[in-house]
Amino acid sequence: MAASANARLRLETVKLTALFGQHRAVRDVSLLFPANTVTAIIGPSGCGKSTMLRCLNRMHELTPGASVDGQVLLDDVNIYARDVNPVELRRRIGMVFQRPTPFPTMSIYENVAAGLKVNGRKPRPEVDDAVSQALQQAALWDEVKDRLHTSALDLSGGQQQRLCIARAVAPAPEILLLDEPTASLDPAGTQRIEELCHALKRLYTIVIVTHNMQQAARVSDYTAFMYLGSLIEVGKTNELFTKPKVEQTEAYITGRFG
Amino acid sequence: MTGQSLRRHIMSRAMTALVVLFSFLAVLALILILGNLIIKGASSIDWAFFTRSPVAAGQTGGGVANAIVGSVLIVSLAALIGVPIGVGAGMYLAEYGSGRLGFLVRFIADVLNGTPSIVIGIVGWTFIVKPTGRFSALAGSVALAMLMIPMIARTTEEMVRLVPNSLREAALALGYARWRTSLKIVARTALGGIVTGCLVGIARIAGETAPLLFTALGNLNFTTNLSQPMQTLSLQIYVYATGPYDEWHRLAWASALVLMGLVLIISLVARWVTRQRYGSVR
Numbered sequence: 456m457a458a459s460a461n462a463r464l465r466l467e468t469v470k471l472t473a474l475f476g477q478h479r480a481v482r483d484v485s486l487l488f489p490a491n492t493v494t495a496i497i498g499p500s501g502c503g504k505s506t507m508l509r510c511l512n513r514m515h516e517l518t519p520g521a522s523v524d525g526q527v528l529l530d531d532v533n534i535y536a537r538d539v540n541p542v543e544l545r546r547r548i549g550m551v552f553q554r555p556t557p558f559p560t561m562s563i564y565e566n567v568a569a570g571l572k573v574n575g576r577k578p579r580p581e582v583d584d585a586v587s588q589a590l591q592q593a594a595l596w597d598e599v600k601d602r603l604h605t606s607a608l609d610l611s612g613g614q615q616q617r618l619c620i621a622r623a624v625a626p627a628p629e630i631l632l633l634d635e636p637t638a639s640l641d642p643a644g645t646q647r648i649e650e651l652c653h654a655l656k657r658l659y660t661i662v663i664v665t666h667n668m669q670q671a672a673r674v675s676d677y678t679a680f681m682y683l684g685s686l687i688e689v690g691k692t693n694e695l696f697t698k699p700k701v702e703q704t705e706a707y708i709t710g711r712f713g
Numbered sequence: 714m715t716g717q718s719l720r721r722h723i724m725s726r727a728m729t730a731l732v733v734l735f736s737f738l739a740v741l742a743l744i745l746i747l748g749n750l751i752i753k754g755a756s757s758i759d760w761a762f763f764t765r766s767p768v769a770a771g772q773t774g775g776g777v778a779n780a781i782v783g784s785v786l787i788v789s790l791a792a793l794i795g796v797p798i799g800v801g802a803g804m805y806l807a808e809y810g811s812g813r814l815g816f817l818v819r820f821i822a823d824v825l826n827g828t829p830s831i832v833i834g835i836v837g838w839t840f841i842v843k844p845t846g847r848f849s850a851l852a853g854s855v856a857l858a859m860l861m862i863p864m865i866a867r868t869t870e871e872m873v874r875l876v877p878n879s880l881r882e883a884a885l886a887l888g889y890a891r892w893r894t895s896l897k898i899v900a901r902t903a904l905g906g907i908v909t910g911c912l913v914g915i916a917r918i919a920g921e922t923a924p925l926l927f928t929a930l931g932n933l934n935f936t937t938n939l940s941q942p943m944q945t946l947s948l949q950i951y952v953y954a955t956g957p958y959d960e961w962h963r964l965a966w967a968s969a970l971v972l973m974g975l976v977l978i979i980s981l982v983a984r985w986v987t988r989q990r991y992g993s994v995r
Contacts (some may be wrong), residue, residue, distance in 0.1 A: 550886035552882065552886075573888050
């Protein structure tokens with residue numbers, strides 16, 4: 456695979472706080488996501504890891520009553536600055552959710568092409584290329600190349616999730632956000648997605664939220680541990696899991712709470 | 714069998730029988746209507762019935778071509794006006810109508826839904842017939858559209874609300890603007906249900922008489938001029954059934970059968986449309 460064009464890309468949060476009404480779901484989190492790496496965010500349910508992720512592409516603010524304080528810097532530009540258009544921003548950042556969300560009225564092909572058309576019409580051959588490339592990146596091409604124009608709902612759960620990854624990467628985003636992407640998959644499906652993380656980090660900067668520590672240990676280069684909305688510890692994955700610096704982290708990864 | 718279990722057993726049987734009886738009564742109305750119409754009306758339906766206009770009172774022969782064409786024209790025009798407004802309002806209510814304006818629109822739609830259709834007819838007369846100085850098919854269509862808009866708006870809203878929020882989020886995360894998400898993802902997913910709602914609304918207004926009495930008025934001659942009074946099947950039935958001639962009564966039965974058939978066909982199409990779509994709500 457080709458070397459990434461975004462090797463110098465920087466994604467960073469500075470004192471990021473996310474609120475639902477008065478409740479602070481994420482508190483003062485400052486975190487750097489190095490380019491072309493996989494960063495895992497772990498922590499017990501309700502620790503704010505999904506909310507944190509949704510702040511990175513401005514999805515959090517779509518919830519009624521939700522708001523954000525602090526900054527998220529993408530190449531040193533605060534994405535919450537007044538002149539940043541959230542709709543255009545989201546085109547630079549792909550996102551995959553817990554449950555597969557193929558668009559039910561669209562074929563496999565149309566699903567993958569869905570994100571390509573938002574920037575205006577493109578010539579057919581160009582779209583064809585992007586679709587097949589995205590499906591190859593998501594390791595789904597061989598399974599669907601003969602039935603691109605059938606319903607996306609006929610695919611298995613694991614295939615649907617890889618379709619969603621293909622849909623997210625088709626517009627060539629710079630960052631890929633994965634929100635517990637294997638939560639609804641069986642072990643085989645989970646393994647395929649994890650292999651994908653390894654392959655895709657050459658092209659994208661990946662942030663993955665997971666409640667599964669083994670998964671974090673397997674797929675990520677860096678791991679951030681969050682608890683009650685605060686960032687407790689962040690470090691290289693092998694260091695964080697073998698010699699955590701903070702007592703709470705150790706308690707969590709050894710299964711004493713959470 | 715112990716006394717208690719025997720009691721339960723009898724109770725269960727009795728309740729089942731009761732429910733079956735009620736279901737039968739519910740269906741009985743339709744069977745009686747259809748049976749009666751076929752017995753009294755089918756014999757009067759021939760080629761002339763569909764192709765000729767009424768003849769002078771007291772004479773035999775003639776048909777209701779004017780009423781059939783009139784019904785199709787008036788209902789089509791009403792649908793042309795009512796469907797876009799109704800679907801648009803329903804989309805708004807479901808996707809954006811969480812605030813005060815949404816509440817107000819929803820409330821007004823519900824009130825309008827319960828408004829007697831004769832009142833809608835009077836409104837049509839006041840705002841169109843009176844200012845323009847004449848009864849017209851157009852006024853009839855507007856009155857029928859007023860009747861169908863709240864129905865379609867509310868069913869559309871319900872269908873759109875059934876679309877899971879995860880699909881909206883998926884589209885927004887891809888960089889879809891809000892309007893594009895509503896149109897390309899949400900509306901498309903709910904399309905089957907929306908179309909059904911529209912067809913049911915059209916079937917409902919196809920048989921309406923009261924709103925047309927003061928608007929389209931009726932016309933014993935064949936016309937396709939929308940600015941003139943026009944006949945519909947329902948108006949024809951009203952005039953013929955209340956008239957003094959046996960021939961008229963005969964034609965009224967036949968017209969009722971044709972109208973019923975039209976409504977049945979629309980309902981069947983509505984069923985068929987929903988069954989055809991693989992990936993939509995409902």
